Amino acid sequence: MPHASDDTPNVPNDGLREAPRGRRRLLPRLMRKPLGALTAMRILRGGRVADAGRLPRYLGLFLLGAGAIWAPILTYLDTAPLRYTSSMSLILPGSGASASVNLAQIGQASSFASSPFSGGSVSPTETYKRLLAAERIVDGAARSMEMELRAFGQPRVELVDQTGLIHISLTGNSPEDARARGQALLAAFFAEIDKLRSDEIATRELGAGSAIAEYRASVMATRDEITRLQTETGLLSPDQYRALVSETDELARNVRDLAAKLDESRRAVQALAQSLGTTPRLAAAALRLHADTEFAVLNEEMSLRAADLAQARARYGAAHPTLSGAMAGHDSARSEALNRAIRLTGLTVPEIEALDMSHTGARTGLLSELVTLDSARAGLEAEHAALAQRLAEAEARRLALIEPAARLEDLQRDFSVAEAVFASAMARTQTSKADLYASYPLVQVLEDPSYPMEPSSPRRKLALAAGIAATFMFLMGLSLGWLRRPLIDRLIDSGKNRYGEPGLTVAAE
Secondary structure, eight states: OOOOOTTOTTOOOTTOOOOOHHHHHHSOOSOSSOGGGOOHHHHHHOOOTTOGGGHHHHHHHHHHHHHHHHHHHHHHHHHSOOBEEEEEEEEOOOOOEEEEEEETTTEEEEEEEOOTTSOSSOOHHHHHHHHHTOHHHHHHHHHHTTOOHHHHOOOEEEEOTTSOEEEEEEEESSHHHHHHHHHHHHHHHHHHHHHHHHHHHHHHHHHHHHHHHHHHHHHHHHHHHHHHHHHHHOOOOHHHHHHHHHHHHHHHHHHHHHHHHHHHHHHHHHHHHHHHTSOHHHHHHHHHHHHOHHHHHHHHHHHHHHHHHHHHHHHSOTTOHHHHHHHHHHHHHHHHHHHHHHHHHOOOHHHHHTSOOOOSTTHHHHHHHHHHHHHHHHHHHHHHHHHHHHHHHHHHHHHHTHHHHHHHHHHHHHHHHHHHHHHHHHHHHHHHHHOTTSSSOOOEEEEOOOOOSSOOBSOHHHHHHHHHHHHHHHHHHHHHHHTHHHHHHHHHHHHHHHHTOOOOOOOOO
């Protein structure tokens, strides 16, 4: 069966009245075949490629498609308000900072701010990106410009890989408005960062307050216990107890040395006293009597009376008056001398009579030496007794303070530890105030909000390019529709040859 054609002159009109020939020349028919006579295969395959009668239909479709493409584009370019975009950049320094202060007799206080990029689990740039787009920051910036949140717009935040850069862009109705919005966003962002840092420090101080109060209470309790123990025992420090032990040991050595000297002095006195046949007390009394002039006169008088008595005894008998007078004179002189000696020495009559009153030879010097040695011995005995008493008291106090000294040392050690912990806690609290960038790292403005010279929206060149591209694609589609019949026939013939089936019969149009 012959293939149908769109321009076959013998196609019946099915009762349609033929239009005037002049009108057909001016207005080519868009439909040269009744709709009822069109089949699905006819619509699918289309007409011949060389059939120029199809051109009006394709031209009409092209005009409709081009209108559908360009009408909204031109309307958008004509009615869309101008929008300007201001951009800015922030940067996070990559290095940390540290500081250390040595406090005399207290300890060391240090602060350290690590690099914001030292941890792999948290990215500060991602944190700040989310914070810049947070509703409360954008709302704060909008309120500062007396705008609503919806009218202010949402900032566009971009991160640069492997760097600490953050790019921010905001759109406004004018260059000044766009830049003002960027500045307002930066001000709200830095205000919020400062608020977060202050809140973090306040939270840390609140959390550390109870611990510091406990440390302070521990320090005060230990201090009160030390004061009570010092008041009860009089022991101020373990060093004082160690000094007491050293003093006791020194006293013990002195007592031993003095005891040896005293023993030596006693032996010397005893040996000299045995040689002289007297005692130090009698030797001292004799020396005192020798030194008394009155006793010397009385002693001399007694010696004269004794000489007279001896002469009278040699010349006269026992009843002779001269002998009786000499005897009475001698007794009187002896009595006076004895009374004087008793008054001077306090000795008894037998002790006085046993004194060696001789002034001749070196005996007087030996008596003086005996008295001197005895005086030195007495001094050593007194000193030894005093040191022995001190040693006994020191030993008693040392024994009494053994347990309190150990307790005091333990308390002072506990106090030192508690004080160190308290001072460390206070130092950490103070240094944490300086460590502002621990959780929220330092961020700086690398580029201030820019002043846009050209509008960012609408993008005329992009819109025109999109319209041209869409028109070109639509034209390519129409071209493929114009050329579809040879392509479809080739596919049909290829299928017939492949499966050995008879070709499809196409009804004449």
